[in-house]
Amino acid sequence: MTAPVLKSTDRGLYCEAGDFFIDPWRPVDRALITHGHADHARPGHARYLATETALPVIRHRLGDITAEGIAFGEVRRIGDAEVSFHPAGHVPGSAQIRVAVGGEVWVVSGDYKTAPDRLSEPFEPVRCHAFITECTFGLPVFTWAQEADVAGSINAWWAANAADGRISVIGAYSLGKAQRLLALLNDGIGPILTHGAVEGTNAVMRAQGLPLPDTVPVTPETRSKDHPGALVIAPPSALGSSWMRRFGAVATGIASGWMAFRGVRRRRAADRGFVLSDHADWPGLNNAIAATGAERVFVTHGYTAIFRRWLESEGYDAQVLGTEFEGEDLDARDDDNAPAQTGD
Amino acid sequence: MHRFATLFTRLDQTTKTNTKVAALAAYFREAPEDDRLWTIALLSGRRPRRTVTTTLLREWAAERAGIPLWLFEEAYPIVGDLAETIALVLPPPETRIERSLADWIGEIRALAEVDEAERKRAILAAWNGLETTERFVFNKLITGGFRMGVSRKLMTRALAQATGLDEADLAHRLMGDWTPEKVSFSELIHAPDPAADLSRPYPFYLAYQLDVEPDALGAPGDWAAEYKWDGIRGQLIRRGGTWHLWSRGEELMTDRFPELAAALDFLPEGTVIDGEVLAWAEGRPLPFARLQKRIGRKTVPKKLLAEAPAILHAYDLLEWDGRDIRALPFADRRARLEEMLADVPDTAPFLASPLISFENWEALAEARAASRDRAAEGVMLKRRDAPYRDGRRKGDWWKWKVDPLVIDAVMIYAQQGHGRRANLFTDFTFAVWNGNDLVPFTKAYSGLTDAEFREITAWVRRNTLERYGPVRAVRPEHVFEIAFEGIQESPRHKSGIALRFPRMNRWRKDKPLAEANTLDDLKAMLAAYG
Numbered sequence: 001m002t003a004p005v006l007k008s009t010d011r012g013l014y015c016e017a018g019d020f021f022i023d024p025w026r027p028v029d030r031a032l033i034t035h036g037h038a039d040h041a042r043p044g045h046a047r048y049l050a051t052e053t054a055l056p057v058i059r060h061r062l063g064d065i066t067a068e069g070i071a072f073g074e075v076r077r078i079g080d081a082e083v084s085f086h087p088a089g090h091v092p093g094s095a096q097i098r099v100a101v102g103g104e105v106w107v108v109s110g111d112y113k114t115a116p117d118r119l120s121e122p123f124e125p126v127r128c129h130a131f132i133t134e135c136t137f138g139l140p141v142f143t144w145a146q147e148a149d150v151a152g153s154i155n156a157w158w159a160a161n162a163a164d165g166r167i168s169v170i171g172a173y174s175l176g177k178a179q180r181l182l183a184l185l186n187d188g189i190g191p192i193l194t195h196g197a198v199e200g201t202n203a204v205m206r207a208q209g210l211p212l213p214d215t216v217p218v219t220p221e222t223r224s225k226d227h228p229g230a231l232v233i234a235p236p237s238a239l240g241s242s243w244m245r246r247f248g249a250v251a252t253g254i255a256s257g258w259m260a261f262r263g264v265r266r267r268r269a270a271d272r273g274f275v276l277s278d279h280a281d282w283p284g285l286n287n288a289i290a291a292t293g294a295e296r297v298f299v300t301h302g303y304t305a306i307f308r309r310w311l312e313s314e315g316y317d318a319q320v321l322g323t324e325f326e327g328e329d330l331d332a333r334d335d336d337n338a339p340a341q342t343g344d
Numbered sequence: 345m346h347r348f349a350t351l352f353t354r355l356d357q358t359t360k361t362n363t364k365v366a367a368l369a370a371y372f373r374e375a376p377e378d379d380r381l382w383t384i385a386l387l388s389g390r391r392p393r394r395t396v397t398t399t400l401l402r403e404w405a406a407e408r409a410g411i412p413l414w415l416f417e418e419a420y421p422i423v424g425d426l427a428e429t430i431a432l433v434l435p436p437p438e439t440r441i442e443r444s445l446a447d448w449i450g451e452i453r454a455l456a457e458v459d460e461a462e463r464k465r466a467i468l469a470a471w472n473g474l475e476t477t478e479r480f481v482f483n484k485l486i487t488g489g490f491r492m493g494v495s496r497k498l499m500t501r502a503l504a505q506a507t508g509l510d511e512a513d514l515a516h517r518l519m520g521d522w523t524p525e526k527v528s529f530s531e532l533i534h535a536p537d538p539a540a541d542l543s544r545p546y547p548f549y550l551a552y553q554l555d556v557e558p559d560a561l562g563a564p565g566d567w568a569a570e571y572k573w574d575g576i577r578g579q580l581i582r583r584g585g586t587w588h589l590w591s592r593g594e595e596l597m598t599d600r601f602p603e604l605a606a607a608l609d610f611l612p613e614g615t616v617i618d619g620e621v622l623a624w625a626e627g628r629p630l631p632f633a634r635l636q637k638r639i640g641r642k643t644v645p646k647k648l649l650a651e652a653p654a655i656l657h658a659y660d661l662l663e664w665d666g667r668d669i670r671a672l673p674f675a676d677r678r679a680r681l682e683e684m685l686a687d688v689p690d691t692a693p694f695l696a697s698p699l700i701s702f703e704n705w706e707a708l709a710e711a712r713a714a715s716r717d718r719a720a721e722g723v724m725l726k727r728r729d730a731p732y733r734d735g736r737r738k739g740d741w742w743k744w745k746v747d748p749l750v751i752d753a754v755m756i757y758a759q760q761g762h763g764r765r766a767n768l769f770t771d772f773t774f775a776v777w778n779g780n781d782l783v784p785f786t787k788a789y790s791g792l793t794d795a796e797f798r799e800i801t802a803w804v805r806r807n808t809l810e811r812y813g814p815v816r817a818v819r820p821e822h823v824f825e826i827a828f829e830g831i832q833e834s835p836r837h838k839s840g841i842a843l844r845f846p847r848m849n850r851w852r853k854d855k856p857l858a859e860a861n862t863l864d865d866l867k868a869m870l871a872a873y874g
Contacts, residue, residue: 139419140411141432260432262356262480263424263766266493267794272357306418313412 005099005106008321013108017101018081022108034110035094036061036175051085054093057175060204088112089123090278091176092210098126106130107292114284117147118183119210125291132298132321133289136279137257138307144281151184154274159189161251162229171236171254174198176278178233179205179212181255187213190229198233224248239270347375348445349478355492364494365502372506377529378446385524387499391488395455396463398426398487404464409433421814424766427483431476441473452486497735507533515734520544521596545579545590546662547734551741558705568674568728569700569708571720572743573657574632575622580656582607582615599643601654603693610688614666619659623652629719631832632844655693658685662732670732715746716873721829722746748827749869751861752852754782755822758804759815769801774826778863785839785866788826791848823855824848831870841870
């Protein structure tokens with residue numbers, strides 16, 4: 001068998017032929033970044049490479065970094081490796097990274113979602129010999145409803161709260177989920193207010209031309225009576241915090257794939273849980289893997305041991321790829337709620 | 345089923361009591377009578393008998409979902425609920441079946457009469473005609489253990505709103521051993537039934553723990569105090585030439601405590617006593633473990649009768665001379681109780697639980713502090729002029745338990761919880777030092793906040809040393825203060841001791857591993873309090 005194109009190291013996934021890392025978790029010289037979420041785009045690298053659409057948010061979050069943009073599909077040579085970025089459909093600008101070395105093609109999925117939303121570039125399967133796939137929701141109990149149906153429930157919930165004279169507050173991660181919600185909401189129901197963390201990302205995305213509806217940033221002066229029937233989008237960590245007091249009696253909801261579980265819905269103590277994920281569901285993962293034509297599959301981020309065994313029973317050469325995280329943790333490493341990500 | 349599933353969703357989607365009661369009351373107004381009856385039954389812990397084993401349900405669900413059984417079995421503990429796991433793995437329904445709740449329950453019960461192939465056909469047909477929430481509800485009806493986040497008290501309140509009947513009266517009607525198979529909605533709610541009335545208990549009055557100093561309660565003279573015994577709270581009914589003994593959980597315990605049949609000889613007709621069943625010898629209670637041996641049995645062998653003879657410590661008199669006297673002040677009820685028991689010979693298994701006389705709150709505090717010496721858990725405070733209420737209410741009764749015993753222990757094993765606590769590590773095993781070894785001595789499941797459970801869960805995942813099925817051995821690092829109410833010798837446990845009501849009192853992040861308590865410390869506690 002040919003030498004591996006990528007290998008797992010204590011700093012992250014490394015390509016020897018090109019001397020670069022993909023989404024490394026410790027400082028390196030050259031980092032290729034799939035997308036801007038904090039567990040993928042970390043500070044401290046000497047050089048960054050990411051898609052042109054992902055880069056503004058990455059700069060917004062990491063500050064002054066040396067970074068270069070690349071277009072989707074553009075092939076670039078780094079050392080003895082050829083690299084290109086392909087839409088992952090996870091959040092705007094998110095990419096799978098294809099690495100080819102001497103005819104051997106590997107693809108790193110990053111985080112991905114196969115169903116389209118209204119903002120992200122839709123997922124594109126990429127043929128390869130080896131596929132490194134996330135499996136956050138790699139269990140047969142996860143099957144997402146159509147996005148339009150989820151949008152319908154959220155809008156109906158908002159409208160009912162507005163009719164009751166209550167403000168709706170929905171918890172959603174500030175990069176990706178919040179903007180996806182904005183694109184789904186029927187802003188005829190009432191004004192949409194945003195937490196500072198959400199609005200920061202909104203401003204960046206508006207500046208790069210993504211179509212987002214008008215929003216009103218929440219400030220210390222914001223009074224709920226000035227915004228009857230409003231819906232507020234805030235990071236989940238803000239729910240139940242003192243920040244919420246200004247809105248009086250509110251109805252609360254959380255939008256996340258983990259809301260598929262009744263136990264999680266009840267534990268979060270929000271009134272409603274909407275099952276809306278930026279990751280692939282069980283059918284999505286299986287279809288995506290099949291579409292790559294890969295024989296070797298490395299699984300990471302999620303129910304890795306179980307998913308690996310399943311893939312093996314389906315005839316793949318499947319292995320678990322270690323990460324710094326044990327991704328099965330529903331609460332601490334929920335992509336929408338990871339502690340490291342809630343502060344921004 | 346659609347209506348019931350909608351109710352379930354509405355109850356599940358809110359944490360607000362008033363919204364829940366309103367949703368339930370609306371349901372009680374609109375649903376067909378049989379569905380109302382079954383809803384009352386389900387919400388008061390009554391369920392249809394299980395007609396299909398969970399093993400078969402798992403196999404059929406995996407088969408229908410097109411996944412291997414091992415994969416289903418891996419997913420189940422992660423979801424934390426079997427009915428939910430099945431509902432989630434199945435492919436979307438291909439048809440739509442609309443039948444009433446009572447109708448579905450009838451179908452499930454009828455499965456007892458048919459062979460396995462027919463059961464499978466019926467279950468698969470149901471799964472294929474119900475959407476996800478309805479499927480979940482259907483699976484819950486088959487597997488039992490239905491919890492909808494509505495207490496019996498809230499259900500009764502909603503029913504009172506819907507029917508316009510008195511809440512306390514309804515609560516009384518819903519007590520006892522009725523089943524929806526044998527009674528109709530109107531018989532249960534409206535019609536008098538002399539036979540059922542004969543055994544029907546009153547709703548128990550439950551006390552909250554006193555969380556302030558007792559001087560906040562006012563003058564000591566307004567209050568009566570008695571010991572809080574560590575037995576089984578029970579209600580003894582003596583009516584119409586029969587006797588019945590009910591537990592607080594409304595379980596009929598008559599056959600388990602045959603010595604209390606002496607009620608027929610010594611207690612007058614038309615008597616209901618609220619008291620505590622205790623294993624008793626030589627004038628003091630035996631450890632709860634002795635009584636516990638009798639709980640799990642339907643009938644009691646002679647040997648146990650001799651080893652752990654039971655008596656009823658009477659706290660209160662609810663019915664006297666066939667009359668409901670719960671509205672009378674406690675002082676009056678108590679006087680009648682004492683008068684009645686004065687005529688009972690000392691050899692009969694009925695004692696009035698003694699009142700504690702106290703001049704001031706300091707004196708009561710002393711009695712409380714010494715209650716462990718009497719094998720009591722603390723004291724109960726009852727306002728002398730208060731009626732006997734129903735359910736858990738603040739104000740007239742307070743339990744003032746002794747401070748728990750505590751020991752600092754090291755967490756060594758962890759296991760995930762179920763239901764609301766699925767996906768969280770909530771079930772832990774703790775150890776104390778014996779030289780350089782850690783000896784496990786207790787499990788504990790409660791006492792931490794959700795945030796703490798999340799924190800320890802993340803830690804467990806990163807610090808697992810070994811896995812034994814669902815149990816993980818974790819790196820000994822964290823010290824917890826374990827609180828408990830009693831300590832007893834136990835040959836069944838490796839450490840030789842067993843604790844009563846152990847729970848995690850505090851996460852001792854300040855405490856180094858080496859400073860956790862030792863087995864010798866535990867043995868000293870056993871010697872002092874066992």
